[in-house]
Amino acid sequence: PVHVDLRTQDVIHSFWVPKLAGKVDMIPNRPNHLWLQADKPGYYFGQCAEYCGDSHSLMKFRVIALGEKEFAAWLAQQKQPARTAAPMAPANPARVAAVVPAKLDYTGRPREALSGTGDPAAAFQAWQARQAPPPQEDLALIGEGRRLFKEKSCFGCHTIRGHEGVGVTAPDLTHVGSRSSIAAGLLENTPQRMRDWITQPDHWKPANKMYFGVGAMAGYMKPDGNGNFTRNIILNDADIGALVAYLQSLK
DSSP states (O other): OEEEEEEEESSSSEOOOOTOOEEEEBBBBBBBEEOOOSSEEEEEEEESOOOOOOTTGOOEEEEEEEOOOHHHHHHHHHTTTOOOOOOOOOOOOOOOOSSOOOOOTTTTTOGGGTTTSOOOOHHHHHHHHHHHSOOOOOOHHHHHHHHHHHHHTTTTTTTTSSSSOOSSSSOOOGGGGOOOEEETTTTEEEEHHHHHHHHHHHHHHTTOSEEESSSSEEEEEEEEESSOOOEOOOOOOHHHHHHHHHHHHHO
16 A cells, blocks of 8 residues: 655646546645555556646656565665766767657647557556666767756756756656656657657647747756756757767666
8 A cells, every 4th residue: 555645836636546546636735645555566547637737638647566576676776876877978069869850740749659548568568678778878878968967957957866966846867767758647758759858848748847949048947056047058969869868878
């Protein structure tokens, strides 16, 4: 059994994992809780069930249930600092990204890109396979991505324990490469989909808090050290390829 404390910082949401428990609302200034229990290992889909804004239908999450021994091993791994596949690389502006540039029609979201449209058993197997590093990695590209993560101020909002990330306002990315989905459960966590998300996050999840796609001001927000943000972080194709390689290496 798992006890989940439910809180909201903005509007009313409703936490729902249909195969494991009923819906429970999260109401501002009113703490709530829920118990979850899975009877067998597996992959379970969750969803916010209360209209909460522009991206309500994109507010998803996953519950992955493991046996006791497997859960203990996973928990021990999650407590570890980030995996270091390669040291931080020196600047190399001439380096060509190893990930194929995204070529998407931004007038609509391809259905196959959305996480949760597949078979739960297959999704569970895919998650298990993601826990181990791939047999071959471009260590130089990963090192360049780690350098860019710091240079482009991504570490100001995101935490990567053991590396440069120390931010607390955005999701912890210490083991992001081992997760099954990204973008609040919207996209499968593959190199191509991570590139899609980094390239134009405001398309996939409107009103997200890290990017503004408006005219000349389009770009990632950059903290100025005084609690304010500017919008002058621009990523080129090579930058995105290196960042994807780095993030995918974080198992």
